[in-house]
Amino acid sequence: MTTFDATSTADDVLAGVDLRGKRALVTGTSSGIGLETARALTARGADVIGTVRDLSKVTTESAQIQAAGAVNGGTFEAMELELGSLDSVRAFTDRLLSDAAPLDIMIANAGVGLPPFGHTADGFETQFGVNHLGHFVLVNRLVPLMHEGTRVVVLSSVAHRFADADFSDPNFENTPYDPMIAYARSKTANALFAVEFDQRHRGEGIRAVSVNPGSVQSNLERHLPADQRTPPPGEAPEGVIGIRKTAAQGAASSVWAAVVADMNEIGGRYCADCAVSPVNDDPNDFAAVTSAAQDPDRARALWEHSEKLVGERFPR
Template identity: 40%
Template sequence: MSNQQIPLGTNWGPAATAEQVAENIDMTGKLVVVTGGASGLGLETTRVLSLLGAQVVVPVRRVAEAEEAFEGISRTEVYELDLVDRGSVRRFASEFLQSSRSIDRLILNAGVMATPLFRDNEGNEGQFATNHLGHFALTVALWPALLQAKDGARVVALSSRGHHICGIDPEDPNFLQRPYDKWQAYGQSKTANSLFAAAVDTRGRKNGIRAYSVHPGSVVGPLARHLSSEEINSFGALDENGSPVIDPKSDKKNFAQGAATSVWCATSPSLNDIGGVYCENSDVASLEETVRKGVRPYAVDLEEAEKLWKLSVDLTGANIK
């Protein structure tokens, strides 16, 4: 288990925005890759990092839509990437590596939530494949560029409080034997995001690569596109007019507030000597067994992280050399 999962007591709270937590941070000359960085939380993350001076590379499934979304946002580059297509991951990584540029920050923001059952070309369950396995293969492929970062690189994986739903079923991660449950699948993938950050940090810290997982908060956006209006209403996420409820103290956030912890993990000097931790509300989260906050111990357990790494290697054929 991570022995650094202790809140730092930052000055930021749940209402802080991405711009606020990065005030006075200069990212000029830094290159950041943000998957899914053209909509929702990812778009706000891209916008703020560009505002700080970073060059932001955004791999997405729909290039034309991304280019339209970036109108008025400088220093962005768009590439095609489909996380459930291993060939697409390899093509993007190969094209990027050919540019001989280093990656200072890799933000694994893209994801899906509570989808009907679908599978990637290898038969892996779709949420696990999109949220974890695709990002696993991408990070491994881009590892040489992360190693080249002059001041050390950071990897930020978007998990969520959804990891409270369950851990990983090592015997049947792809729902081949058990009935498919969209929320169990989502919870498993979010636990995987947290454990993946811990495993990346273990492998990268000796070379200056640190990793973090993030709960952005509950934000009504593109991630909820597979939920019915009844399901969304059951979470108390919409007011009587059908507009998203914004109440950061109860974890209901807008995009600017939801992107804050990702940007904080990518930029804060407070994390220079810390890695492998799960963060929320722009701080390291506390370990919690039952209450609806913080991180469950199983999601930052280093032994579980190593088991997931081995499983991921077996399922993707990718590994750090």
């Protein structure tokens, strides 16, 4: 099997792969990693649904993805979804469930990073509400469309190393809001969600994995001052965590986990640079995943806590 690394692109990973007849859902396809992920899958013949917050702002991007799929028969459809509103998530899933078309790939890519303190439409802290709870409801409600061989990829981040998920004060009602801590909590939650989802559904042949795409300049950083944003590839200062990737390199691990990797090796795990990451709590080992983000007991507790928060149960 070909070995890929931090410099590999989504096109490198999918070279020679035929995805005709496969159906994929990718959240957050208006720009950056999500846009490149959707393009790469569509170009290999997959039928891709890409979610965006505002359809009117992505007409050019949608046309580019559709053009990429022309050679191999891939198709792309942009659909509106606001992960910060559970009403929107449920309306979206109801629409897909009514169509009853099976899903082979689901990539939970969308996210918000380091915004000022705020709340989703349902009253959750913005980052936890969008990054974790929105995807928690979205993925679980679409399980009826999944089948043996379906893969769910949940994007996490190296930032998970800075904070564990918080069950006692997820909305910062009793502690001062810190945007990085909130982001880190949500990214740990993303990793834990993949752990528990994989545990619950592996018996049906439905598997899940979390992925750290690496440091990529994207709209995720739109809330940061310009001097605090990720430098473009090739302009990273000394002391940065890993290489600065292009969107094509950032999408590589997502499509690798969704299509190429051995799911028995990566199921329930945390991956980066197209490989399973080691577990290590050394604060200086940014290539590793923390034990807290892979703890099955924490994953189960987060699942149950999330169900209470969203008011919906998703039994095994």
